[in-house]
Amino acid sequence: MIDSVSAKPDDSALVRVRGLTTVLNGKKVFDALDMDIPRGKITAIMGPSGTGKTTLLKHITGQMRGDKGEVWVDGKNVPTLSRDKLFELRERIGYLFQNSALLTDFDVFENVAFPLRQHTALPEVLIRNIVLTKLQAVGLRGAADLMPTELSGGMARRVALARAIVFDPMLILYDEPFVGLDPIALNQVLKLIRTLNQTLGITSVLVAHELEAIKQVADHIYLIANGKVVAQGDPKTIADDGSPWTRQFFGGEADGPVPFQYPAGDLGAALGFPGKGA
Numbered sequence: 001m002i003d004s005v006s007a008k009p010d011d012s013a014l015v016r017v018r019g020l021t022t023v024l025n026g027k028k029v030f031d032a033l034d035m036d037i038p039r040g041k042i043t044a045i046m047g048p049s050g051t052g053k054t055t056l057l058k059h060i061t062g063q064m065r066g067d068k069g070e071v072w073v074d075g076k077n078v079p080t081l082s083r084d085k086l087f088e089l090r091e092r093i094g095y096l097f098q099n100s101a102l103l104t105d106f107d108v109f110e111n112v113a114f115p116l117r118q119h120t121a122l123p124e125v126l127i128r129n130i131v132l133t134k135l136q137a138v139g140l141r142g143a144a145d146l147m148p149t150e151l152s153g154g155m156a157r158r159v160a161l162a163r164a165i166v167f168d169p170m171l172i173l174y175d176e177p178f179v180g181l182d183p184i185a186l187n188q189v190l191k192l193i194r195t196l197n198q199t200l201g202i203t204s205v206l207v208a209h210e211l212e213a214i215k216q217v218a219d220h221i222y223l224i225a226n227g228k229v230v231a232q233g234d235p236k237t238i239a240d241d242g243s244p245w246t247r248q249f250f251g252g253e254a255d256g257p258v259p260f261q262y263p264a265g266d267l268g269a270a271l272g273f274p275g276k277g278a
């Protein structure tokens, strides 16, 4: 299935997708998709709803496999990894998902400590150092003793982010990190994404719909539709590219390459009117 000779690991890209083809429920979600995600940068993946953005993140973590193609992460072709190697790789990837819920019975400190307690046998003093350092990084060291019910939505998202970085990941995947946040909280999360990327040198992949936020933070944007990359570039270039895809997507036009109408049969027939020539 995999031609390991054709795609040599490339140091400049932390994630390298080649010829990825994935069919789900008879629908070709990816159609020979190619994509490079550069190290140490923030890459945004955008596209119409249902276009496969979350599915792509799941290919990167090996939670899903394509029918064909290669997904290289840090020089390893994910679909070919053994279970053990896959777990090793996943420990180096942080996730912040929209539904990254906190454990309601634990305080903020224990929520962040949770992965460390689950996956390591580190002494308490070290766990404490790591947790407080991560909470400091998201500006919430002072909230260590609060319970999740005492946090605002934005604070909860930041605690989840502190938890996502406890293992000092090389890569963070953000899936819809801004959903449900007010403008202040959104800006705080945005600032954090940038700061973590710069100060820790983490590579960041961001799936989101908020174009203005993306423009502020992303180094590179991929627009995917119909299983392929239909436009890419830095925020300025892509906004000016003028293709029907970018016009519809970034201009918010209701109709365009993505049709307004979901495919359906003849309306007259559906309403019981006689067809033409009847």
Ligand SMILES: Nc1ncnc2c1ncn2[C@@H]1O[C@H](COP(=O)(O)OP(=O)(O)OP(=O)(O)O)[C@@H](O)[C@H]1O
Pocket: 024, 025, 027, 029, 047, 048, 049, 050, 051, 052, 053, 054, 055, 056
């Ligand atoms: N496990 C699965 N089994 C079958 N089909 C799936 C599965 N996961 C996703 N799909 C389908 O794959 C397509 C892409 O879904 P995905 O959630 O990746 O899209 P998305 O671009 O993230 O959408 P949104 O922007 O709405 O979150 C959809 O048609 C979805 O129904």
